[in-house]
Amino acid sequence: MNDHVLKQEIAKADKAINDRDFETVASCYTEEAVLVVKPGKLVQGREAIKAAHQKISDYFNGSLNVTQGNMVVIEAGDIALVLSKTYIESPEKTDSEFSSERDAIYIYQKSADGTWLCAIDNSYGVTLLESDTQPSA
Amino acid sequence: MNDHVLKQEIAKADKAINDRDFETVASCYTEEAVLVVKPGKLVQGREAIKAAHQKISDYFNGSLNVTQGNMVVIEAGDIALVLSKTYIESPEKTDSEFSSERDAIYIYQKSADGTWLCAIDNSYGVTLLESDTQPSA
Numbered sequence: 153m154n155d156h157v158l159k160q161e162i163a164k165a166d167k168a169i170n171d172r173d174f175e176t177v178a179s180c181y182t183e184e185a186v187l188v189v190k191p192g193k194l195v196q197g198r199e200a201i202k203a204a205h206q207k208i209s210d211y212f213n214g215s216l217n218v219t220q221g222n223m224v225v226i227e228a229g230d231i232a233l234v235l236s237k238t239y240i241e242s243p244e245k246t247d248s249e250f251s252s253e254r255d256a257i258y259i260y261q262k263s264a265d266g267t268w269l270c271a272i273d274n275s276y277g278v279t280l281l282e283s284d285t286q287p288s289a
Numbered sequence: 290m291n292d293h294v295l296k297q298e299i300a301k302a303d304k305a306i307n308d309r310d311f312e313t314v315a316s317c318y319t320e321e322a323v324l325v326v327k328p329g330k331l332v333q334g335r336e337a338i339k340a341a342h343q344k345i346s347d348y349f350n351g352s353l354n355v356t357q358g359n360m361v362v363i364e365a366g367d368i369a370l371v372l373s374k375t376y377i378e379s380p381e382k383t384d385s386e387f388s389s390e391r392d393a394i395y396i397y398q399k400s401a402d403g404t405w406l407c408a409i410d411n412s413y414g415v416t417l418l419e420s421d422t423q424p425s426a
Contacts, residue, residue: 184366194363224417226331228408229321231368233396235415255415259370259396271365278372278392278414280361 158225158234158260161268166218172209178202181270182261188274190250191283201273215244220256230262238275254279295362295371295397298405303355309346315339318407319398325411327387328420338410352381357393367399375412391416 161180168176178198181187186194187201195204209216221237238256242248259272274280298317305313315335318324323331324338332341346353358374375393379385396409411417 182365186363186365188363196365222418226323226325226409226411228319228323228333228396231396231398231408233394233409233411235394235418237418255418257370257372257394257415259365259368261368271368272363272370274363274370278394281359281372281374281392 156223156225158232158268159220159223161260161270162220162223162234162236162258165270166220169205169209169218170216172206172214174202174206174209177205181273182263185270186272188272188276188280191276191280211245212242212248213244215242217241217243232260232262232268234258234260235277240275293360293362295369295405296357296360298397298407299357299360299371299373299395302407303357306342306346306355307353309343309351311339311343311346314342318410319400322407323409325409325413325417328413328417348382349379349385350381352379354378354380369397369399369405371395371397372414377412 165177165180178201181198181201183198184196185201186196187204188194189204195201219239221239224235226233236256236258238254240252254275255277256275257277258270260268261271262268302314302317315338318335318338320335321333322338323333324341325331326341332338356376358376361372363370373393373395375391377389391412392414393412394414395407397405398408399405
C-alpha cells in the first residue's frame with residue numbers, strides 16, 4: 153500500500169496545497185473534475201478548482217497542512233476509489249467550523265497516457281448524506 | 290433528485306437483486322467492475338459479481354430486500370459518485386453479522402451509448418478504513 157501510485161499522487165497534491173502551489177494542484181485534476189468545497193457547494197473544472205483551493209487556503213490563513221493516514225484503494229480498470237483518513241491542520245485558523253479529521257472519498261481516472269487524475273474530490277465523504285442541502289455546482 | 294437517472298438505475302439493480310434475477314444484476318455492472326462482498330473481500334468482473342450476488346442472496350436465505358434512502362449524486366463528466374443510505378432487510382436471516390443500514394458508495398461510469406453502469410459497488414462505504422484487512426480480489 154505504501155508505494156501505491158495513487159498514494160504518491162495524493163501526497164503530491166497535498167504538498168502542492170500546503171505549499172500554495174495552485175498550478176500543480178490544478179494539474180492533479182481532470183478537466184471535468186468536481187471538488188466538494190463544503191457540504192452543499194461544489195465547483196467543477198480545473199480553473200474553478202484552482203480558484204477554490206486558493207480561497208480555501210486563504211480561509212485557513214495560508215497555514216493549511218493536509219496529510220493522509222490510513223488509505224484503501226479499489227481499482228476497477230481505469231477508475232479507482234480511494235478512501236482516506238484525511239487530517240487538516242491549520243495553526244493560524246483554529247476556529248474553523250469543519251472537522252479536522254475526515255473519512256475522505258477521492259475518485260481517480262486513468263488518462264490515455266497512464267497517469268491518474270482526480271475526477272471527484274470529496275473530503276467530506278458520506279457525511280454529505282447528513283446535510284440538509286444537496287450539493288450543487 | 291427523485292428522477293435522477295442513476296436513482297432509477299440503482300432501483301433497477303435492487304429490484305433484480307431482490308427478485309434473484311442475477312442476469313439483470315450482472316448487466317448493471319461494467320466488464321471490469323469491482324464488488325466489495327465484505328470488508329477484505331473483493332470480486333472483479335461481471336461473471337464473478339453475478340456469482341457473488343447469488344451467494345450473498347443464498348446467505349440471506351433468499352429473503353434479501355435491498356432498498357435505498359437519501360441519496361447524493363455527484364457527476365463529473367462520464368463518472369458519477371453516488372452516496373446512498375442503503376437498507377438491507379432479510380426476514381429469513383436475522384443473525385447476519387453485517388449492518389442492515391449502510392452509507393454506501395457506488396461509482397458509475399457512462400458508456401459510449403450513454404447508459405450508466407456500476408464500476409465500483411461498495412455498500413460498506415468508508416467503514417473499510419476501520420477494517421484490519423485491506424481488500425483484495
